[in-house]
Amino acid sequence: METDVKAVPRSSRSEVAGTMADGALKVRVAAPPEGGRANAELCRVLARHYGVPAKSVIVISGATSPRKRVRVLL
Numbered sequence: 001m002e003t004d005v006k007a008v009p010r011s012s013r014s015e016v017a018g019t020m021a022d023g024a025l026k027v028r029v030a031a032p033p034e035g036g037r038a039n040a041e042l043c044r045v046l047a048r049h050y051g052v053p054a055k056s057v058i059v060i061s062g063a064t065s066p067r068k069r070v071r072v073l074l
Helices: 037-050
Strands: 002-008 015-019 025-028 057-061 067-072
Touching: 002 037, 015 037, 025 037, 037 057, 037 067
Parallel strands: 002 025
Antiparallel strands: 002 067, 015 025, 057 067
């Protein structure tokens, strides 16, 4: 399954905040967007949300952008 995600780094907590008007998931992550830390945290949050291991969530495009395309292996 692939989905669009809007990541919000440096939030007070890491959570799936809901769905945006265009259908993308809005995900808040506490990690800063440096050294891939926010992307790693994003994968952990989405893995928890979908009930899969963290290695089953892959950022396939937009690694340096707030707008990302993510693949979840169910």
